[in-house]
Amino acid sequence: MVSVSLLTDAEQIRFTLTGEFRTPKGRIVPPGRYRATPHPAGIELRDAQDRLVGIAATFSLSPMNPAMAVFTLEDVPIGKGFHWEQKATQSYAGTLTIRASPSISEASGRLTVINEIPAETYLKSVISSEMSARAPVEFLKAHAVISRSWLLANLARRANEGESPPPPSEREAPETPEPEIRRWTNRTTHREFDVCADDHCQRYYGLSPVTSDAAMAAVAETHGQVLTFHGHVCDARFSKCCGGATEDYRSAWEDRDVPYLRGGRFDGVEWPANFPHPLTIEAHAVTWIMGFPPAYCHMTNSRELDDLLPEIDRPTRDFFRWERTLEQEELQALVKGRLGLDLGAIRRLEPLERGASSRLVRLRLVGERRSVVVGKELEIRRVLSWTCLYSSAFVVFPEDVRWGIPRRFRLRGAGWGHGVGLCQIGAAIMAQQGRTYREILAHYYAPAEIALAYT
Ligand SMILES: [Zn+2]
Ligand SMILES: [Zn+2]
Known part of the structure; x- marks a missing residue:
């Protein structure tokens, strides 16, 4: 398995789940669009209707059916600092983890997205x-x-x-x-x-x-x-x-x-x-x-x-x-x-x-x-x-x-x-x-x- 950071130090994370995902404790997160923002206790997750899904130190969502379920992430930076720099919307297989960014002082509250996948899929x-x-x-x-x-x-x-x-x-x-x-x-x-x-x-x-x-x-x-x-x-x-x-x-x-x-x-x-x-x-x-x-x-x-x-x-x-x-x-x-x-x-x-x-x-x-x-x-x-x-x-x-x-x-x-x-x-x-x-x-x-x- 490889852990890949997709986004770092973001003020908010917008993503869509295609298929059902679940948390490590077994809670099911249904398909749909979500928004994660920093919270004093870690991260706040809301659905498309702005209803609170949960507050946690870290959100780790794994696909119920890894062959079918994917997540789509918005505003992913590409070519940072180079002449082809841009932002894109990308889809990924594997596990989606959202964490508070460690590099930034806690007061400013930024988020990091990490994707875990098998090495051969990554390649x-x-x-x-x-x-x-x-x-x-x-x-x-x-x-x-x-x-x-x-x-x-x-x-x-x-x-x-x-x-x-x-x-x-x-x-x-x-x-x-x-x-x-x-x-x-x-x-x-x-x-x-x-x-x-x-x-x-x-x-x-x-x-x-x-x-x-x-x-x-x-x-x-x-x-x-x-x-x-x-x-x-x-x-x-x-x-x-x-x-x-x-x-x-x-x-x-x-x-x-x-x-x-x-x-x-x-x-x-x-x-x-x-x-x-x-x-x-x-x-x-x-x-x-x-x-x-x-x-x-x-x-x-x-x-x-x-x-x-x-x-x-x-x-x-x-x-x-x-x-x-x-x-x-x-x-x-x-x-x-x-x-x-x-x-x-x-x-x-x-x-x-x-x-x-x-x-x-x-x-x-x-x-x-x-x-x-x-x-x-x-x-x-x-x-x-x-x-x-x-x-x-x-x-x-x-x-x-x-x-x-x-x-x-x-x-x-x-x-x-x-x-x-x-x-x-x-x-x-x-x-x-x-x-x-x-x-x-x-x-x-x-x-x-x-x-x-x-x-
Ligand atoms: Zn690197
Ligand atoms: Zn050459």
Whole structure:
């Protein structure tokens, strides 16, 4: 069983039960629409006619007939902090639990919704939420194996860490002349549940995306299969589009060598001769980002992409090579808002260090008053965009420079996401070209191997 948080810190929860549910004490809750709100004793539950159903510290509702009964939840956040952020109404199988949020002070009273379901049911939704259920079956099988591996590795790590706090991100005092801010999100920060349902962990949009027999078969045919390395289940990371080459684990998270997540693999048949590498060298990175290497994920055919991408990702088309313009005022506001620093007018954005996929790991922002060094890849993407840049693999072109101050910065970039591990677009194209899920997994995760975690 997996516990997944669907909603956190909500002022109220609106949901509909299709079929009968029951509480742990055996009380039947009939089908219908309900609203839960915070109460001094925990949670107050009312039905569609606003009649009081009950007051309890926690509400845990399990379907009487798990094969038939589902619950539908309104206002579920999707893509928090990213350019595809939105709210949706989603349906789920399994148990619905509503709790008071522990993270917020009790006076403010917010609620958290947790869904408990069998791991294999969770995986059917994850692979169809991360990509389309209409994607090729060998790709869906590869995704089922890595999503299962990631889940089991995450659960094991959570059990080992127990109550100890997550390893800190580093941040130097902002008082120093040039502070260096190095941050990354740690996925083991959840305490009250196993995983969240959004991009922070793995996307889990409930029952609605699971529309194909292929998605069901992909999970069933790989039942219990995981990637392993030296006897341990792999922490199999993945992202939407590597941009042509994969990234090192340490460029996105803590400084650690993970052999099956080593970057610098060309996402294609053979490294093209006209693109020198390694991409950690600035001149090579510029040629790479400004060019169009023949990678699997270099995919622009709209109709084919519609079959590969889930609905919320379909509007994003320019992910292999992209361009963004940042106005001077906007950039200053971002630095203030994101880092709490006033650099004055920004003179330069200087690449200091790149990873194996050409993604920036350290970037210096030179202002009139002071400068700051920012890392790692996600923090750089956050500091340069309110909705998070597609990736940190970019080249900067200052424009309309007066007295050393550019009016704007044009960014030319490559890829979507951190680029570590499997490239979802590239892997889907490999499957389309007839590769098996074993070949796909070997391409992205060698020297890891496939093994059976449970039967
Ligand atoms: Zn999470
Ligand atoms: Zn790729």
